[in-house]
Amino acid sequence: MLSALRDGDESAFAELVRRYHGSLKRVARSFGAGESVAEEIVQETWLGMLRGLDRFEQRSSLKTWLFGILKNQARGRAARERRSVPFSALGEGEEADRPSLEPGRFQGADGTWPNHWATPPRPWEDPHRRLASLELREHLRRALAALPERQRVVVTLRDVEGLDAAEVSELLEVSEGNQRVLLHRGRAAVRNALEELIDG
Amino acid sequence: MADSHRNSTIDEVTCREFVELITDYWEGALPGERTELVEQHLVICDSCKTYLEQFEALVEALPGAAEPESPTREAEQTLLAAFREWRAGG
Numbered sequence: 001m002l003s004a005l006r007d008g009d010e011s012a013f014a015e016l017v018r019r020y021h022g023s024l025k026r027v028a029r030s031f032g033a034g035e036s037v038a039e040e041i042v043q044e045t046w047l048g049m050l051r052g053l054d055r056f057e058q059r060s061s062l063k064t065w066l067f068g069i070l071k072n073q074a075r076g077r078a079a080r081e082r083r084s085v086p087f088s089a090l091g092e093g094e095e096a097d098r099p100s101l102e103p104g105r106f107q108g109a110d111g112t113w114p115n116h117w118a119t120p121p122r123p124w125e126d127p128h129r130r131l132a133s134l135e136l137r138e139h140l141r142r143a144l145a146a147l148p149e150r151q152r153v154v155v156t157l158r159d160v161e162g163l164d165a166a167e168v169s170e171l172l173e174v175s176e177g178n179q180r181v182l183l184h185r186g187r188a189a190v191r192n193a194l195e196e197l198i199d200g
Numbered sequence: 201m202a203d204s205h206r207n208s209t210i211d212e213v214t215c216r217e218f219v220e221l222i223t224d225y226w227e228g229a230l231p232g233e234r235t236e237l238v239e240q241h242l243v244i245c246d247s248c249k250t251y252l253e254q255f256e257a258l259v260e261a262l263p264g265a266a267e268p269e270s271p272t273r274e275a276e277q278t279l280l281a282a283f284r285e286w287r288a289g290g
Contacts, residue, residue: 013279013280017276021270021271022269025269042275043279047279047282050283100219106215114214115214115215115217116214117248120247121247121250124257127254127256130257137264140258140261141265144265160266180223180227187223188255191255191258
């Protein structure tokens with residue numbers, strides 16, 4: 001693919017654009033971009049790719065490289081518009097310290113079994129099939145969109161786009177530990193949203 | 201040795217802790233003995249097993265949350281024009 005591109009093969013480029021357009025749009029949105037801004041960021045990403053094509057050394061996958069260009073485009077734009085810059089200051093964020101579930105779900109120190117379930121999760125009927133259903137897909141998207149930005153970006157890159165831990169922490173310039181905390185918080189919050197929906 | 205505090209570590213994982221450890225457990229980020237405690241906990245706690253299954257189902261379902269999207273015809277044309285320009289050394 002890469003050599004075809006460098007050789008100026010237009011159909012290879014068109015194929016690449018089609019293949020990665022959706023992924024780039026989703027990641028742009030996860031950075032907080034609205035629909036039209038996300039579209040522009042994706043266009044700028046492709047132009048950035050062309051500018052860097054001769055220098056790309058394949059130390060990362062093409063997809064991860066594209067996401068890196070996209071992140072820089074999103075950052076540059078946010079800085080120009082004086083909005084907060086995505087992932088510029090990832091410390092021990094407030095959301096990182098919060099537990100996955102309401103503390104009341106577990107027994108207190110005076111319970112029969114302190115720190116064990118007080119209100120355990122109710123089993124979902126055939127959870128794998130249930131969550132894959134069309135009906136729940138839309139809810140899954142909404143729950144993901146409702147996450148705090150850093151969690152949303154990490155869950156999108158890891159669980160929706162399938163990047164691995166090392167790729168995501170390098171891309172976002174956060175430690176693997178930090179990346180894991182954000183991933184876990186995000187997953188837990190999405191599960192909670194689905195639990196609310198399924199259990200009513 | 202790192203083991204010098206071994207006797208003072210808690211020898212079980214509670215449910216409250218378990219729900220925080222799933223991602224670390226999956227990613228192999230827990231020290232060996234902690235991994236064992238997580239696994240032991242799963243054998244005795246059906247509620248945590250349920251929670252884990254829901255978490256698994258969620259992670260499995262998330263790629264499906266991605267809607268297929270194509271670039272607009274206009275965007276595609278603009279990019280192809282940019283590609284030709286790039287190819288021409290522009």
